Amino acid sequence: MSLSVSVALLRGGANTAKNSKPLVNTAATLLRNQRSQSSFVSVIQRLGAQNIPSTAKFSTSTVSSSSSATNGIGANISKAKEELRLADAVCFDVDSTVCTEEGIDVLAEYLGKGEAVAKLTSAAMDGGTLFQDALRDRLALLQPSKQNFLDCHEKHPPQFCPNVHKLISKLNARNTDVYLVSGGFRIMIEPIADILNIPHTRIYANNIFYNPDGTYNGFDDQEPTSRDGGKPKVMKMLIDKFAYKHVVMIGDGATDLQARPPAHAMIGYGGIAQREKVMNGADWFVHDFKELIDVIDEEN
């Protein structure tokens, strides 16, 4: 399918689908950012152009950038933007949100157990398995030593999602408290926090225990993030402790969606993974952090 046909379908769909403008914008963003073909097809189909084959290919070559593509999708976009403007705390998920990869999958790959662990991760992120069960099973499979984590980091340094560094810099500059709240491992997240100028005290993640010789010795199952429902617990803890009035959670997964409430708004991030549950449940769903940066810049 040629690009001209796909653009025509975008326009045609826009004329027939109710409330279609955000969907058109999302499709345009997907095109421009070369997001997954399946996501693009899904958006087009929601616009009413049902006859597009799922195997259709699209090109970004002649799609110009458009300011209208910054609207995103979501049921409470205005509220999410307002909460972001007012936010005294913004909590970021890490895997597939701050960073492009799932940390545990990177570790598993490094240890030669990638495929088995990826299946467990995927089930957990789609909400099909209790988080604590998936975590326990994956760690039992990996048995990661402290040295394994350090070597893995050396060989595979974290890759950041586009614009996330800029967004966090702007939040830091505005004195908004930024947190990393992750079902991943503290030992992998601390170097990420260092790069983003986030104090280690603002990391909520899982702690691994080691034997005196550095071999794996289980994990701290009392850490809220080690259990299903952990992220809302962290939100409540932060609100109780610091009396935050406007907390925004940003993430790609089902566990991030669980964080609101107590978080006042949840912004879904689909730059790496687009999960239908998150796309439907988020107050605002974006594919590029630039959309959030624009909201912050509007204040100035």
Ligand SMILES: [Mg+2]
């Ligand atoms: Mg994630």
